[in-house]
Amino acid sequence: MLDRLSLSMRASHILVALLVVIALVFALVAWSTGDRFYLRLATEALIFAGLALSVDTLLGYTGLLPLGQALFFGFGAYVSALVLREAPSFWTAIGVVFLSTLVVGLTGGVIASRARGVYFALISFGLAQVVSKVVFNIRELGASDGLRGIPVLDIEFGLFSISTNAPLAFFLFTLAFILLLYALAAYLLDTPFGRVLIALKANEKRVPFLGYSVFGARLAAYILAAEIAALSGALYPMLRGFVSPELMFFAVSGNAIIGVILGGVGTLAGALYGSILLTLMRSIVGTWTEHHLIVIGLVFIIVVIFLPRGLLGFVRPRLEAVLSRRQKP
Amino acid sequence: MKPMLEARNLAVSFGGIHAVDGVTFAAAPNQITTVIGPNGAGKSTLFNLISGAVRPHRGHIVLDGKRHEHMRPDRLRELGIGRSFQITNLFFELTVAENLRLAAQLLEPRKHWLVPVRRSTLAGQRVGELLEEFHLAGKADERAGDLSHGEQRRLEIAVALAARPKVLMLDEPTQGMSHSDTAETARLIRALTDSVTVLLIEHDIGLVMDISDRIVVMHQGRKLADGPPAEVRADPAVQAAYFGHARS
Numbered sequence: 001m002l003d004r005l006s007l008s009m010r011a012s013h014i015l016v017a018l019l020v021v022i023a024l025v026f027a028l029v030a031w032s033t034g035d036r037f038y039l040r041l042a043t044e045a046l047i048f049a050g051l052a053l054s055v056d057t058l059l060g061y062t063g064l065l066p067l068g069q070a071l072f073f074g075f076g077a078y079v080s081a082l083v084l085r086e087a088p089s090f091w092t093a094i095g096v097v098f099l100s101t102l103v104v105g106l107t108g109g110v111i112a113s114r115a116r117g118v119y120f121a122l123i124s125f126g127l128a129q130v131v132s133k134v135v136f137n138i139r140e141l142g143a144s145d146g147l148r149g150i151p152v153l154d155i156e157f158g159l160f161s162i163s164t165n166a167p168l169a170f171f172l173f174t175l176a177f178i179l180l181l182y183a184l185a186a187y188l189l190d191t192p193f194g195r196v197l198i199a200l201k202a203n204e205k206r207v208p209f210l211g212y213s214v215f216g217a218r219l220a221a222y223i224l225a226a227e228i229a230a231l232s233g234a235l236y237p238m239l240r241g242f243v244s245p246e247l248m249f250f251a252v253s254g255n256a257i258i259g260v261i262l263g264g265v266g267t268l269a270g271a272l273y274g275s276i277l278l279t280l281m282r283s284i285v286g287t288w289t290e291h292h293l294i295v296i297g298l299v300f301i302i303v304v305i306f307l308p309r310g311l312l313g314f315v316r317p318r319l320e321a322v323l324s325r326r327q328k329p
Numbered sequence: 330m331k332p333m334l335e336a337r338n339l340a341v342s343f344g345g346i347h348a349v350d351g352v353t354f355a356a357a358p359n360q361i362t363t364v365i366g367p368n369g370a371g372k373s374t375l376f377n378l379i380s381g382a383v384r385p386h387r388g389h390i391v392l393d394g395k396r397h398e399h400m401r402p403d404r405l406r407e408l409g410i411g412r413s414f415q416i417t418n419l420f421f422e423l424t425v426a427e428n429l430r431l432a433a434q435l436l437e438p439r440k441h442w443l444v445p446v447r448r449s450t451l452a453g454q455r456v457g458e459l460l461e462e463f464h465l466a467g468k469a470d471e472r473a474g475d476l477s478h479g480e481q482r483r484l485e486i487a488v489a490l491a492a493r494p495k496v497l498m499l500d501e502p503t504q505g506m507s508h509s510d511t512a513e514t515a516r517l518i519r520a521l522t523d524s525v526t527v528l529l530i531e532h533d534i535g536l537v538m539d540i541s542d543r544i545v546v547m548h549q550g551r552k553l554a555d556g557p558p559a560e561v562r563a564d565p566a567v568q569a570a571y572f573g574h575a576r577s
Contacts, residue, residue, distance in 0.1 A: 004424055004427065005427060006445075190446060192441065192442045195430070202422050206418050206419070207403075210406060210488070210492070211403050213401070
């Protein structure tokens with residue numbers, strides 16, 4: 001007897017391993033050519049891939065469309081920036097972001113998890129709009145300018161440290177950090193808890209009659225996704241040295257959703273691929289033409305028409321078939 | 330014998346219509362108690378009240394000697410009430426084994442909820458047992474949506490039974506089945522009483538008379554009669570209200 005869901009997760013792991021290989025080859029080339037720009041760009045792409053990962057946890061596995069997930073990404077970025085300005089320690093910033101997101105995620109989750117379908121999407125959108133406008137108007141948070149002057153950090157590991165100002169080292173660190181978030185999501189989704197989330201997407205009305213609280217499961221998924229988004233966002237001020245209210249705007253949430261759809265909804269690995277491709281496309285096409293959104297829009301339409309399950313939604317089933325044949329006696 | 334499940338004075342109205350109006354009955358342990366009645370008699374609403382899908386305006390249930398009021402379906406399932414649905418209600422995109430595993434993982438201790446499913450040994454064993462018992466072993470890796478109607482109905486019962494409920498409520502489990510599938514399912518249900526109390530809604534009167542230990546007859550939201558099959562069949566009020574219109 002095969003466990004198809006576990007098999008799908010193994011296929012995702014292989015595709016993520018391939019992404020790591022691509023990232024390491026890129027890092028090697030960038031190091032040998034002394035590049036800084038593309039390393040910084042790739043680091044930013046990885047950070048936004050963390051946001052896409054959180055969107056896929058909700059959209060792809062729990063069946064909830066979060067139109068305002070940038071709320072938590074921006075929240076993590078702001079909390080990280082505020083902590084780093086007072087106490088420039090990576091571990092302190094990450095610890096504070098984690099704990100404060102638990103509280104904020106729980107609060108937002110209690111509100112949003114009561115709804116489903118389009119109502120959940122609208123509540124998620126509304127929460128992000130409210131918070132981003134509040135931040136936009138608070139002078140102590142830099143208002144529309146955001147917070148600037150985040151110091152360069154040395155991330156301490158006891159025996160060695162990594163400077164956020166060293167493009168290659170910080171790129172590799174960010175890669176490892178986002179991989180850890182992927183591993184956390186992938187692990188949890190392959191547990192009995194994760195199966196309840198998958199059941200919510202498959203047939204929510206049946207779930208209570210199996211003994212599982214729909215509200216409780218939705219809330220847990222919401223907090224998990226909030227943590228993934230906020231922890232990813234916490235790296236943003238370390239890379240760019242500033243944060244701004246735009247990080248919470250709908251454009252950021254929308255880009256994360258587009259990234260997930262490009263990569264393949266419900267594949268986790270697809271969220272990483274799709275988001276990285278989107279960030280790179282936006283930047284690289286943007287250097288050729290200011291109308292880059294037209295190009296991205298066309299690519300999105302082509303993918304949705306010809307690969308409706310996304311890039312990895314096309315590749316992964318084939319990989320699963322290979323794994324399945326190997327597993328069968 | 331102490332009943333496993335009692336409904337006491339359960340009632341609910343929808344828009345002024347008394348869908349269930351003060352129904353009281355008891356289901357003895359390891360027996361089959363069948364609720365019958367014409368269409369619109371309130372049978373499925375009674376099931377919804379007992380399983381927590383609908384909140385009663387009045388009344389309560391007693392499960393294994395303990396009184397419960399206004400409980401949510403997930404809590405009632407944890408306490409031991411499992412149910413199937415009149416219209417097949419499965420996870421159609423998931424495989425047969427995944428449907429069963431999802432239901433059976435309730436057996437796992439809470440501390441196992443955050444360990445990988447491959448280590449959910451209790452659930453894994455239970456899935457194996459159910460696949461054999463319900464003759465679905467050859468279909469374990471097929472999507473539930475790809476099964477035949479009869480297989481889906483069997484899977485529906487297996488899912489409801491997976492986490493070893495005290496009371497198994499089956500809402501028209503043989504609906505739409507062929508004669509051979511119906512006979513096989515009746516045999517399966519009868520065999521289940523070794524381990525569970527069965528509460529059944531069924532329209533096939535031949536099957537009802539054959540496998541039930543007790544019959545509750547409903548008519549226009551009220552209980553009309555309640556007793557062993559022969560006694561209920563002989564009741565003139567029941568004959569007038571129900572048997573006169575039903576298949577026999």
